[in-house]
Amino acid sequence: MRDWNGLLTQLTPEKAADFRSQGYWAEDRLCHQVDEAVLRTPERAAVVDRGGSTSYVELQRLSHVVAAGLAGLGVRPGDVVSWQLPNRLEVVTLMVACTRLGAVFNSLAPIFREREVSTMLALGAPKVVVTVESFRDFDHAKMMSSIARSLPEIPTVVVIDGAGGDLGWPQLLSDGEARLDAEGPVDAGTSADAVAQLAFTSGTTGEPKGILHTHNSLYYGGRVIVERRELTADGVYHMASTLGHQTGILFGILAPIHLGATMVLQDVWDAGDYLDMVEANGVTMTNGATPYLQDTLERADFAARDTTTLRQVGCFGSGFPSPLARRAAEMLPDVEFYGIWGMTEVGLATSHSPGDPREIVCDTDGHAVFPIEVAIRSDDLTEELGPDEEGEMVVRGPSRHLGFLQPGLAPSHFLDGDWYVTGDRGRIRSDGRLVMTTRSKDIIIRGGENIPVLEVENVLIEHPDVWSAAVVAVPDERLGEKACACLVLRHGASFDLAELRRWLAEKKVTRQFWPEYVQVYPEFPVTPSGKIKKFALREQVAAIATGPIGRGA
Template identity: 40%
Template sequence: MSSPFEMLPLPQGAADFRAKGYWKNRLLLDYFDDAVAADPDKIASIDAAGPTTYREMAAEVEAIAAGLISLGVEAGDTVSIQLPNRHEWIVAHLAAERVGAVTNALIPIYRDREIEYMASKARAKVIFIPDTFRNFDYVAMIGRLRGSLPQLRHAVVLGTGPAAPAADGFLSWADLAERGRARGLTAAEAAGRRPDPDDLALVMFTSGTTGRPKGAMHSHNTVLSGALPWPDRLGMDSTSVIHMASTFGHLTGYLFGVALPIMLGATGVFQEVWQPAEFVELVEEHGIQHTSGATPFLQDILTAPNLADHDVSSLARFCCMGAPIPRAVVHAAKEKLPGLNVFGGWGQTECCLVTMGSPEDPVEKVLDSDGRVLPGMELRLVDYAGEPVPTGTEGRIQIRGSFLFRGYLEQLDATLSEFDGEWFDTGDLGTQDEDSYVRLAGRTKDIIMRGGENVPVAYVENVLYEHPRVAAVALVAVPHPRLQEIGGAVVQLNDSDPFTLEDLRAFLEAKGLAKPYWPEILKVVPELPRTPSGKIQKYKIRQELSEEFSQEATA
């Protein structure tokens, strides 16, 4: 039985994707089973709780899978996961796959507002949450949302903190595993629930650039295709040690933290919260060779207070995503970490990582591009009339290929509006040089790139408009020396009383908005600049805030 969610038809190139090996027609479970059989005592993951072998992880997967069946999870049901980067995230995902369920990956920073919308939209039947994480009580949140999540039957809680549940509908990870071990799962039962590689595998919500976030649907084939080019491009194999601090709830964290180590039969080293000093220690302790993350992560490593005190010579590759790589950072990396290759990459939730550099790229290409298109994908640049632009000319980035998603959850009409025939319009602008290197030049969709995290402007503005004192608002990106961009809100009030950033933050906290989405600059104005037709002139607001903020930063 497949998911009740309708996906787009298979693309015209599907047969070619299979013939060329871009679609392997395999599940992540198949790679996992191969790794368990090949070397069961190999370390599969290392997290805050310590190491876990492939054998140990396999036993947990079987127990949690059988436990999910005992909770009434059927093939095609949705299982949401909002756990930090722990091996239990991977176990829950593989267990869901083992019973034919769809995984809905949720970022730990999400709060009531986002979870109410996303888990409801995804029709989550079971959700995995921590008891507490970063001083937030997830059990209390799900308790508040119960009435808004009609499909949700059970919340599985990881942890033994003070918020450990006792109410109906909650059970601990240990209790679920025990139920599963008591029930058991036969090979025939698992085989009968096995999804087809073209079935829906993963629902991951976008940043909501034009309103509420959209649930990007990936099949097993499309999402795993996005990880296939990495081993050949970067020389990875089963001996690789791969680090990930970006949340598994993002496609970057999922592809190159969850999927890639398993597909290689390698070892993953995970951080729940990015701490550069801790990362330096982990590199020395475990021989980490590769990491991927937002550009500020690299800056943090280079300024880590303990960098000179540890042997980090094993670290060979850093793939920077989400923002340009400043020249000063590349030069500093060459000076402080001469064995480290730094290169860029670009992608989206809908299409995985489409372009990527390589360790062999000249420094100028590293500085001036986001790499070249990976095998399995095609990219073209067009003008606003849809006509191809000459080499070196800025255009709208459109893509197609084996990594491309299979539509937005329950929004196929909205999906089709983003396509030009077989080409998906990414909403990004860029150029491509004579050597086929792509460079991002901007965005046609409104978004703020805060430290590699996409802040959905329209979504946040909609929340700001709910404030009873706000008559009009504009949220714009303001340059920041470390985070690349932060959010600046300019508001027009319907009264003359004082209104501070603290007032705004208290409102957003009460609304349950994820904290990284909160504006970090607030300016109250008597009237927002508008066009004669009444449209807010964001370019003027962006320019004024950028100038004002940069003056404050250097004062």
């Protein structure tokens, strides 16, 4: 059993007492919030997905059954339960069940493939892994079973909707029902200061960072959304972004459950399906990558669709360009649009406020979401900068994570025992609103999806014809950013986009991480210390979006 408490290097008795005294933290866990919703509105729909509607009282029962089933597989407090699932009821059920058991949940995005999943599972060492047989024509059960057999501690693989693995979901439910009837509900009584979530996020070292949230830091992230956006229990909250990412978890699950409201989960993004869900369920709020809004407004039948219940639309990942904001305001005049900035490490950090004018929404990233604090530090992090001075962004507050799975990361990421160094750069205007400028950690955000740059670079450098590689962002009108692979080749070699795709497929890199462009250089511009000047490469490739292949100057 891991010493989770030892990894929570930023959790001190003084900090916990302070956050409790201010009312930010308590002893609630997600399962308690479901139980409270059952007392208030037992028959209200909790989850609507492709399979139908599930009430809060049904979700409560299912979570008890799944908790008992997982306990029967040997899951104990502190054990990790991982899953790789599309947006569906079972994700919510598993999250609630883990909080009953005191288990640590680890939700992986469905786009990840063998290279990423094997690394994450090796780091997380789960007791149980849950997946589907297939999703979007990919055999997840086969991949997961193969990876599980390669791990030092082999987890039980549970498969939903099909064959494969060690156990089917129906059998888990049947075993859980029997155990629940025989022994009663499971409640580990875990402290809200215990680790609740292990989340992986792209890092600059190539290995994903293991982010540790306690019940308190995680669930305050859902509560602050409710308070900032002035959400209500009678709202209906749609989520199409993956529940394998923090945005999906916070906006799609935690905020609605905090209210006892209805969540509507979409497993595959399609603008037409989304509009069907709005009409069928009376969706009042949706949050997702900016291209989702663009796709919706470009539907030929948009004017004929009923969107009168829609009140709020949040965009994240690639900004909110002015032309799109203008068009959205014209086509959905009764809807409030806003941008959000946050991280897996802290949840929602800044957002626009209700009533902010369009120019504020387009030109800034909003105010810090109280009591979350954002500050700008000098490049050496020793001095806090004043208004409109650009520097390193740091953040702190009750929703910030409290440690890393890899404890060696803590000294370089936490400042003064309180501030988290984000790796992003920005400035705070005189009116207190944040303007992000660059991401110094070089992660490319393509349509809301983080591309782990160093990982892709390392795979490219393994190619026998590649001498050096640097992956940089190319501006894209729809997705915000795409990726360009800048390469220096070995003498006499050639390399094009087709070869890049063949190589990354062979190396089993997630397809969404593949660069869309290739630029070949005789040599890279470098700093005096020999580091590649990526900012110079970004400037050079900014104009190549009209053609997928070229040669650098």
